[in-house]
Every structure is written in structure tokens, then in C-alpha cells.
Amino acid sequence: MSCSDGVHYTGTGADAIENTWFQQFDMLVLDIGLPDINGFNVAEVILDKQKMAVLVSSANTYPIQMNKIKHHPNCVLCDFHLKGENLIKTMESFKNKLHSIKEAKKISIEASVNDEASNYYFASSGRQNSQSDIT
Numbered sequence: 001m002s003c004s005d006g007v008h009y010t011g012t013g014a015d016a017i018e019n020t021w022f023q024q025f026d027m028l029v030l031d032i033g034l035p036d037i038n039g040f041n042v043a044e045v046i047l048d049k050q051k052m053a054v055l056v057s058s059a060n061t062y063p064i065q066m067n068k069i070k071h072h073p074n075c076v077l078c079d080f081h082l083k084g085e086n087l088i089k090t091m092e093s094f095k096n097k098l099h100s101i102k103e104a105k106k107i108s109i110e111a112s113v114n115d116e117a118s119n120y121y122f123a124s125s126g127r128q129n130s131q132s133d134i135t
Helices: 013-019 039-049 063-070 087-100 102-106
Strands: 002-004 007-009 023-031 052-058 075-082 120-128
Touching (some): 039 052, 063 075
Parallel strands (some): 023 052
Antiparallel strands (some): 002 007, 007 120
16 A cells, blocks of 8 residues: 555555545445456445445446445445546546535545556545554
């Protein structure tokens, strides 16, 4: 995992899940086609542990899986980015939606977008999890 400007990058679903054991994140941006685990499964595991916004990126639409993520009780906001579209524009739209909902007042978003970066982008609140948060 690498970290730059409060954004944590990992290349696998397993690494992303492991990182959420030790730190609270505000936002998850993930690719569905990960090398080890389906991105929807990663999102569900992470959402079972913490409340956050989720932006999914894929070359195909997955309405049933997206609906499941959208209705997860810990999902503050869920949106979809179709690969080939402008990612920066999608991130701006997502950020605006997030700021327009009540929960956004509790979340500080620091988004750094790079189309060439790894599959995961985490915007960190900087709060470290305690052992009680992990169990």
C-alpha cells in the first residue's frame, strides 16, 4: 500500500480489506475487475465494518450488484463510473453529491484522481482504528 496526500492506494482486494482493519476511511473508489477478489465482494466486506461512500468503476454496468451496495446500511453514497468516461468529471460529480447529503458534513474528502493509478483509491479521515473498532 502506498499513501500520498491522504489517499491510500492498493492493488488488490485483500490489501484493501486488510487496510480497513487498522484505519477508518471516508471513501472507497474501486475497480470491479481486481486480480484477486470481485470488487463488489470487497465493497461489501468493507461496508460491513465501516460507514463510507463508494464509487465503483467498471467497463460494464452491474445494476443488481450496484443496487445491493447502494442499499447497504453503511453506504453513505454509492455511484458508478463507466470506464472510458472522464474519471475526474465523475469524481467531481460524486464529491458534489456527497457534500449535498447530510452525512457529508461528517466526512472530510481529500480526493486525488489519477486515471493511471492502482485499482483502489481511499480518501482517509486520518482516524486510526482502535482494537475495539476491529472486532
